Amino acid sequence: MTGESWLGRTFEVEVGPVAHGGHCVSRFEGRVVFVRHALPGEFVLAEVTEDKGGSFCRADAVRVLRPVPQRVEPPCPLAVPGGCGGCDWQHATPEFQRELKARVVEEQLRRLAGIERAVEVEALPGGPLGWRSRVRLVAGRDGRAGLRAHRSHRVVPLEDCPISVPGALEPVLSRRWRPGSELEVTRDAEGHTHVRELSMVRGKRRARQISGGVAVQHAAGRDWKLDAHGFWQVHPAAADTLAAVAGEWARAPRGGLAWDLYAGVGLFASVLAAQVGLQGEVVAVESGRRAVTDGEAALADLPQVRWLPGQVERVLPGLEGRPSVVVLDPPRAGAGRAVVDAVAGRGPERVVYVACDPAALARDLGTFAGHGYRLTALRAFDAFPMTHHVECVALLEPAGNG
CATH class of the missing domain: 2.40.50.140 (Nucleic acid-binding proteins)
Structure with missing residues (x-):
């Protein structure tokens, strides 16, 4: 039309x-x-x-x-038409937000994978405000930091952000910046704030660390030191929650082989390593060089973890053996057909798939179904309250199992 x-x-x-x-x-x-x-x-x-x-x-x-x-009345005055584009559902009760997200996951599974399944989105500890530990802002023409309006380059300046960890943004909002600069803010588990400025200088992109740089996080019974602006879960309770679910469903056998694909700094690899023990092996594949370096340091006490730097789709064809379990935590776009085909082709007994986008998850589940894998368990978590985002963990097993 x-x-x-x-x-x-x-x-x-x-x-x-x-x-x-x-x-x-x-x-x-x-x-x-x-x-x-x-x-x-x-x-x-x-x-x-x-x-x-x-x-x-x-x-x-x-x-x-x-x-x-x-x-309900939005807790932030900027969560209105023409305001900040960072939140989607501040005008709904937290309970109804989770119901809406559950409906979206159900619809995506049904439409893209042909799966009829009731979904419950579970709340994480801490409530709907003050949870966001990682924020990327941008400096407007006046040098004030803010967030962009929805589907726009227009910068909405902030006085504060109710969903961010209290006090985390103060070092950025209290001063002026080079117009157009992007400002990455991370508050780690120790309460330290890390700020990095990304700007264009003479046509070249420049990164300048303003404060901090190495974050300390706690999850899966371990302390992690990593690049403050590399990948880590945004919600303070998410990493521990996801690691617990992945470990419960993975059930990697003692002495077995497990793969952790899109491994980041090795959160899930650490859980799998405890399950397979010293006689087993965990292959961790990650494309980010700094993440691999941080992961190798964090898991130096686990010699059964073998790191392979590179893109998953390129590394997979060269991997040997048949893993008992594969954990995937791909980026928002999903793993994609080539990776799913390669994983399913090795015939693992279980696949644990961690997803931050229900549409990408559903597409990949549909591809797995073509290889005879069925969805046997699913949990969804409200790891991004007030926004439309939702984190899911899916367990897939060959259709003949059970």
Whole structure:
């Protein structure tokens, strides 16, 4: 469908079901309208914020004409139409946020993998505010740090951020920066704040460590020292929770072979190493050189862990042996067909898949199903309260098992 742009147009519309991405689906005059700042079942005045033609457009609910009982006042004054784009669901109760995320996971599994499964999204300790330990901000034209508006380069300056760990952003928000600089802030488990500035200087990207640099984290019964701006779970309770679930489901046999793919600094490799013991082997594959270096240092007491630096899809063909269990924790885009094909081709007894995107998870589960693997267990965690993101852990086993 093409025609005159609806950009800026307002109309009253009944809000339909939640969709992946932090919005709900509505329909108006034959077009799909993705509406933010609304909840399913509400009747709102929507204003179109983006229209590229075709069958859909995007809009904000600028006035709620008939709210649902689960609507609340956002704790942040910037979590409104035209404000900060960092949060999606501040206008819903925490319980309803988790219900919405569960609906999204269920829909993605059904649509992309043909899996009908009831999902419960579990809360992590600490509540919906003050959890975000890692934040990337950007300096606006006036040098003030802020976050970008939704689907925009416009910088919304911050006074504070309610979902961030209290006090973590103060060193960045209290001063001016080179306009356009990106500012990475990490608060580690010891309460230390690490700040790095990324900016363009004479056409070259420059990284400057303002404070800290080596973070200390605690998870899986170990202390970890790692690059403060490398990968680590954002929620303080997430790493320990995910490691516990992965260990429970992996059940790597004593003396066996296990693979940890997209290993990061070796969180899951440490759990697998304890299970296989000194007579077994854990192969940890990770593309980030600094992560491998940090992982080797953190797990120096576990000689059964063998590190292989490189991209998973390139390293996999050269791996030998049949692993009893494979743990995958791929980036948001998922593992992809080549990696799934290679893993399934080795015939592991169990695959534990950790995913931060339900659509990518569902696509990869569909590929695994083509190799005879079925989803036997699934847990989902609200590791990103107030946003649309959700963390899932899936257990896959050959269909003939059990």
